[in-house]
Amino acid sequence: MDSYLLDDQLRGFIREDLEHGDITTDAIFDDSATASVCLQAREGLVVAGMERVASRVFSLLGGSAVNFEDVMPDSARVEPGAILMRLNGSVRVLLRGERVALNLVQRLCAIATLTRSYVDAVQGLDVVITDTRKTTPGMRMLEKYAVRAGGGRNHRYSLSDGVLIKDNHIAACGSIRRAVEKVRQQVPHTIAIEVETDTLEQVEECLHCGVDIIMLDNMDNTLLRKAVSLINNRALVEASGGVNLQTVRGIAETGVNIISVGALTHSAGSCDIGLDWQDPAL
Amino acid sequence: MDSYLLDDQLRGFIREDLEHGDITTDAIFDDSATASVCLQAREGLVVAGMERVASRVFSLLGGSAVNFEDVMPDSARVEPGAILMRLNGSVRVLLRGERVALNLVQRLCAIATLTRSYVDAVQGLDVVITDTRKTTPGMRMLEKYAVRAGGGRNHRYSLSDGVLIKDNHIAACGSIRRAVEKVRQQVPHTIAIEVETDTLEQVEECLHCGVDIIMLDNMDNTLLRKAVSLINNRALVEASGGVNLQTVRGIAETGVNIISVGALTHSAGSCDIGLDWQDPAL
C-alpha cells in the first residue's frame, strides 16, 4: 500500500471527525502538553496497520509532534494484552487523532484476523484465499491491505483491472464464446479473463474459449470436484459462494486453486483495541 | 441526511470501484442496452438507504437513465424475499453502480436492523439508544443516518458539536470542576457539557458543577442505580460500556436516560441483499 496514496484518504477521515475543531481539547490543553499512551490489544488478533495507518494519522495531524515506539509489524499474531504501539507527544494531537486511528485499526486488525482464520483453515492445501469487491465504500485500499496482512490474497481491485464475465454479460451476448470474443477484442492483453459458471456445460464452454480463470459459483463440493477434474489445469479454478469457516476446508479439498470470500471484508466486525493513557506529563 | 452533502461522498465511492472504467461491461454492452433488476432482501431486515442512497448511486452515474419503482421506505421491517426496490434502465449504468450500491445498503440495513434490536429490547422503558463516534471512517453521515432509520438516536457527530470531558481531560485540570470551568469559558453556550465518570464521587462533583449530561462509564447495574438516584433528574444520565443485547434491558431498567452503544456501527456486519436481473431486454 503506497503511503503516498493513503494520505489523502486519511486526511478526509480526520476532517470527518474534527469538523471545525476539537472544542473540548482546545479548551483544556495548550500546545505544550504532552503524554505517553499505548495501543493495546484487548483480545488476541492479527496485526494490520499499526505502522502505516495508525501512526500516519497522528503524523498527518501533528508532523513530528508525536513519536512512535514498539510498533508491532503487520501480520504479527498477538495475545490479549499485547502492546501494539507506544505513542509519545502532544496531547492535542493524540486526542484529535485517537478516535480515527482506533476506528481504523480495530477494523483492519479484524479483517486480518478473520482472513488468518480462513488461511489457517486450509493449511497444507494448495489453495489461495482471496477477498472480493465487497469492501466498505471508501476503504478498499485499506481493507485489501489488511487481507494481505492476514495472509490472504487480493482479487481484482476494481472494475478496471480485471474481467469477470457474469450471467448477464453472457445472456446479452448469447453465449460464453461470444462474450469472451468481444472482451478479448477490447481489453488489454495484460488482464486475465475470468468467467462465472453455474454448470459443467458452461465450464466446458469456457475451456473451449481458452478462458484464463473459471469461477465456479455456488456449486456443491461434488460438482466442484467434477469441474476441477474437467478443467484439469487448463485454467485457474476459483470457488465462490457459500464459503464460511465451516465449509472452507471442504471446498479447498475439491482441488480448486482460489477461494474468494466476501466475508473477509463485509463481515469482519471490529477488534477490541484500546488506547491507554500513561503517566501524563501535562 | 442532506442529499446535497451526500453526493460528493457517493461520487468518491463510485470512482473507487470504477477507476478508469468498467472494462468488461464496456466491451459487451453499448449505451442502448436496458434491463430490469430488483434489490431483494435475502434475510429479514430493517430498511435504510434505498431511496436516498442506493437510487442516488445510479442517478449520479446515469442521470435519468435508470428509473426506480417500489422503493421501500426507511425504517420498514421486511421479511426475507421482500423486494426493496425495482430498477429499470441502462445496463451500463446498472452494472457500473451495482457493487457500490449493494456494499452501501447491505451495511446501512445491517446497522438499522441491529439498532432496531436494541430499541426493541428496551421497549416500554423511557430510555434512548444512541450511537457513538465508533463509525467506519468516511461513512459517519451514512451510518448515523442508518441508526436513525433503526429507531436509534445520534450522539454527538464529531469533536466539534459536543463536549465530552474524559479522565485525561480531568487529570490535566486537576478536578472535574476546573475542567468544566475551562470548557464553559470557551465553548458555545449552545452545546451541552458532558462528563465521563467512574465513581459516585465524580458524579457528585459533576452535579456541583451543573454538568448537563453525566456519562456513567462501565458501571454495574447496582452502581448505575445509585448514580441515577443520586443525580435525581438534575442532569441527563448516559450509560456507556459493556452494553450488548443481553445486558441492555437490565441497564435500561436502572433508570438511565441514554444508553450509547458502539456496536451499532462497529459490529453490525452486513445484511444479505441481492440484485436480481429480470427479463433483460438487451
Next chain:
Amino acid sequence: MDSYLLDDQLRGFIREDLEHGDITTDAIFDDSATASVCLQAREGLVVAGMERVASRVFSLLGGSAVNFEDVMPDSARVEPGAILMRLNGSVRVLLRGERVALNLVQRLCAIATLTRSYVDAVQGLDVVITDTRKTTPGMRMLEKYAVRAGGGRNHRYSLSDGVLIKDNHIAACGSIRRAVEKVRQQVPHTIAIEVETDTLEQVEECLHCGVDIIMLDNMDNTLLRKAVSLINNRALVEASGGVNLQTVRGIAETGVNIISVGALTHSAGSCDIGLDWQDPAL
C-alpha cells in the same frame, strides 16, 4: 483553531492571488534574494492571527524560507506603530504572500478590536458577548477565532451544531411546544435547544417546554427586564437585535446572560496594518 484544518483554506486564498504566478517578482528576483520586513500596526488594535494565520501563509508558500520573530500574541492590545511580527527570508516568498497575509490580518484584527470594544462596554456585568452566523462566506473559522481573540464567545458554528427554533419553524408546527417536541425527538442530546421569542407569552411557553436557551429578539430594555425576571434562571437568556456600542451596556444591565452581535463579523471593516521593508539584502 486547528492549524490542520486551516491550511487547505489558506492554500485556496494564496491560489486566488497567485493564479499562475507572480509575474513581476519572478522577472526581477531570483530564489536567492532575501529581505527583512515587519508587520506594523498603523492604528491601535487588538491582535488576532499573527502567529497562526499570517506566518502560516508564508510557511505554506516557502517552507522554512522565511523566519518569524517578535510575533505578537493573540488578544494583545497594541498602540499605533507597534511591530506585530518581523519576517526574514526569501523575497519571492515575502512578495507572493504579502497581500494575502495583510488582507487576512487586517480583517481579523478589526474583528478582534471591535469585539473588544463590546466586551469592554459591558465590563463588570455578568454577560457574554457572542458572534452570530453573519460571517463572511468562506471565513467562518477564522472570523470566529478572531472573536475569541477579542474576548468574545462563539454562538453556534453552523446549522449542524446548534438548534435555533425561529418563528417560521414555530408557525410550521403550530406551537413552540410542538416544535420543541419534534426537535427533541431528533437531535442529539448533546445539543442545547434555543428558541427565538418576541413576546412574554412565547417566553412563558418556552419555560413550560424546558427550553435550554431563550432568545429575546428585538425586545426593548423594559421587556427584556420583564423576560429576565420571568425566566428567573430557568433557562439561559440571550438578547439579540438592535445591539450596538451605544445600546449594549443598557441591554446587558437588564440581566440577560448572552448578547449576540452580528456586527462583530459583518461590520468590523479592516484595520490599518502595513508591511514595511527593511534593509533589503538582495
Next chain:
Amino acid sequence: MDSYLLDDQLRGFIREDLEHGDITTDAIFDDSATASVCLQAREGLVVAGMERVASRVFSLLGGSAVNFEDVMPDSARVEPGAILMRLNGSVRVLLRGERVALNLVQRLCAIATLTRSYVDAVQGLDVVITDTRKTTPGMRMLEKYAVRAGGGRNHRYSLSDGVLIKDNHIAACGSIRRAVEKVRQQVPHTIAIEVETDTLEQVEECLHCGVDIIMLDNMDNTLLRKAVSLINNRALVEASGGVNLQTVRGIAETGVNIISVGALTHSAGSCDIGLDWQDPAL
C-alpha cells in the same frame, strides 16, 4: 462573472454553513413543505448579485425546488423597503440557503453601494474609480463583480495578470529603468507595465522607459497636478493612497485617469437586507 466558475465557490460556502446538515429544519419540516419569501432592502442601496449569486445558492441546494420572481437587476438603485427578489418553493431549501445567500448579498450590495458613492463623487470628470487587490480572501471574483455593479472598474485581478513595480522591486534592481527592462524581457506583451512612484524624478524616469501606467502613490494634490502635467498623456496616470469620499473629487480634479480605492472592498461593511417569510403553506 462566469457562473461556471462561481458554482464551486458557492458550494464551499454552503458546506461551511451546513456542515453535516440543518438539524433544526430536518426535525421540523419534511421535503414537501413550501413557502414564499422575499429579500427586502432595509436601507437604500445599489443592487449586486441577486440574479447570479443569491438565486444560485438556492438552485445549487435544491435544483428547481425554488423559483424566483421580480429579481432586481445588478446596478439598480433602490429605496428602503424595495423587494429585491421573491422566492417560492421548498422550505428546506429556503432555510438551508438563507444565511449564506444573505451573507453574500449584504456584502456585495454594500460594495456596489460604496463604489457608487465614489463614482458619483467624481461625476462629470474624466476619471475612473477602480478597486485593488485588498479583497476578502476567497471572495475576489465576487467582490470585483460587485465593484463593476456599482459603476467602478477593476484593477488587476491577481499577481498574474498585471505588472506593478513597487519600491522594493526598484531597490532590488538599482533603478526604475533596470526593473522595467527586466520585466519587459519576461512578461507577455499583452500586459501593461505599471510603476509605483513617490516623486517627480521617478515619474520622469518612468517616462523615459516608456512605462504604460504611472501610479502616483500618496502624493498631495499639488504634486499630483505637477505629475499629470509632466506626464502629459504619455502614460496612464493612477492616483493611489489617502483616497476617501471627502478627498476623491479633489484628487480627480488634478487630471489623473484612474483612482484606485482599497476601501471599496475592505471597508464596505454590510447592507441591511432581510429575508421575510410570507403566507407559509406548510
Next chain:
Amino acid sequence: MDSYLLDDQLRGFIREDLEHGDITTDAIFDDSATASVCLQAREGLVVAGMERVASRVFSLLGGSAVNFEDVMPDSARVEPGAILMRLNGSVRVLLRGERVALNLVQRLCAIATLTRSYVDAVQGLDVVITDTRKTTPGMRMLEKYAVRAGGGRNHRYSLSDGVLIKDNHIAACGSIRRAVEKVRQQVPHTIAIEVETDTLEQVEECLHCGVDIIMLDNMDNTLLRKAVSLINNRALVEASGGVNLQTVRGIAETGVNIISVGALTHSAGSCDIGLDWQDPAL
C-alpha cells in the same frame, strides 16, 4: 471511456483556460447572443472525440445552451474539408469552450490517425498494435481512448493493472524465476505476468516459469523470429522498441502477437481542425 469519469478532467481543462473569466467576450456579448459554428477537418484524418469530448466541453460550460448536429462518429476516416460537428447556440459558451475543445480534438484525432497508419501497415497479419504508458501526463484516459478509435489496442493502463518485470526487477531478485515467483505470490491472479527480455536465454527462462506475456525488447527481426519460434504459442509475444511506420510490417511478419508503439501517443502531434463561424445571429 466513461463520461462520468471524464467530466472532472474536462472541468479542470476549462478552468485552466478560463481562469477568472473570458474578459474579451464578456465585454462584447451578452447572454442572449447565439451563433452557428462548425468544426472542420483541414486535413484528412481519423475521427476521435467529437461526440464524447468536444461536445461535452460545451455542455459542461453551458448546459443545453449549445446544440450539436452532424457529429462525426469515432473511427470515421474523413477527407480534408469534412464537417466534423455543427454547433448552434450561445456565443459566450462557444467562445469560452472553443480553444479547449480544439486543443483536445486536434490531439485526439492525431493519435487516432497515427494509430490507424500503424494498424493499416500490418493489415492482413495476425498482430495487434498497442499503445504504452508514454502518454501526456493528465491525458491518459483520453489518449488511450483515441488509440482505440484508431483501431489500436491498449496496453496496461497504469502501474496497478498490469505486471511488467523489467531488467532492474530481475537484477534485484537474481533471476527471472525468483522475480516471477515473488510477483506471483503477491499480485491478483486476475492480472497476467509479463517479462521484458533481451536474449533468447531470458526467453527460455520465462517459458520455464510459465510467464503469460514475453516482451522482446529491441531485438532485430532475425532474433524476433527465433524467439517466436522458441516460444511456440506457450506465451503471448510482444515486440517493443525501434518500431516506426517503416519497420512495423517487418516486425509483424516475424509472427509476434503484439507490437507496442510509444509513438502513438508521444509523437502524434496535432491535426489541423478549425472552428468556423457561420451566419452569426447576434
Next chain:
Amino acid sequence: MDSYLLDDQLRGFIREDLEHGDITTDAIFDDSATASVCLQAREGLVVAGMERVASRVFSLLGGSAVNFEDVMPDSARVEPGAILMRLNGSVRVLLRGERVALNLVQRLCAIATLTRSYVDAVQGLDVVITDTRKTTPGMRMLEKYAVRAGGGRNHRYSLSDGVLIKDNHIAACGSIRRAVEKVRQQVPHTIAIEVETDTLEQVEECLHCGVDIIMLDNMDNTLLRKAVSLINNRALVEASGGVNLQTVRGIAETGVNIISVGALTHSAGSCDIGLDWQDPAL
C-alpha cells in the same frame, strides 16, 4: 513557474500512473532497496524541467528518499549522451516516478528545443517568438515554462489576462471601433488590447482606436511589410499564421515585433531521454 502551484498538478499526474499502487515493484522491492540512476539525453536538445519538474516528481513521492546531483539547468543545450541529472535513493520511489518524470521532461525538452530553433532562425533581428494558447490541456503552465526555457516568450496565458478581439467579436459589434470601445469600458487598464486583422483597412481602423497590439493574421510578407510601415511604431505588431521554420525568418524581416507560433506547443513531439540504472545496491 511557481513550484507552489506546480505540486498539485504533479500529484495528479502521479496518481494517474499509480492508481492504487505499483504492484510489480511492491512485490519485488522493499522500502530499503536503493539505486543510482541517471537521466540521459539520447539526442541533442535544449533542457527544460530537470530541476523544477523531474526532481520534484520524485520528491513528492518520497520526500528526501531520493537525492539529485549534476542537475542540468534550464536552457542548456546538450549533445546526445549528455547526463541531465543523477538520482540516488529508494528504488521504490525511483520506479514509481520514472514514467511520469520521463513523460514530462521528454515533452518539455522537446518544446524548449523547438522553440530554440525558431529563436535561432530569427537571430540578429529585433523580433520576439511567442507561444499561443494551443497547449496540451492540463499542461499550460509547464508548456509555457518550457517555451521560456527555449528562449521564447509567452503570449497571454488564458482568456483572463489578455484581450484579443477577433473577427466574430468585430462582426458582433459592427466595427473594430465599437468593439474596442466596449472592451475598453470593461477590462482593467492593466491589460493591453490586441485586435486581429486581415486587411490594411482593418489595421488603419485599429490605429484610429489606439489599439495596443495589432495582430496581422495570415498575411503574406508583402502585406506584412506594408502593415508594418503603416503602423509605424504606433502599436506593437504581431504576425500570426503560416509560421514554420522555413518561413519564420522571412516573416521576421518584414519588421514585425512579435511572431506567435502555435507549433511550439502543439507540434513539438517528444525528445528521446532515457533513465539508465547504474550499480543497483538492492
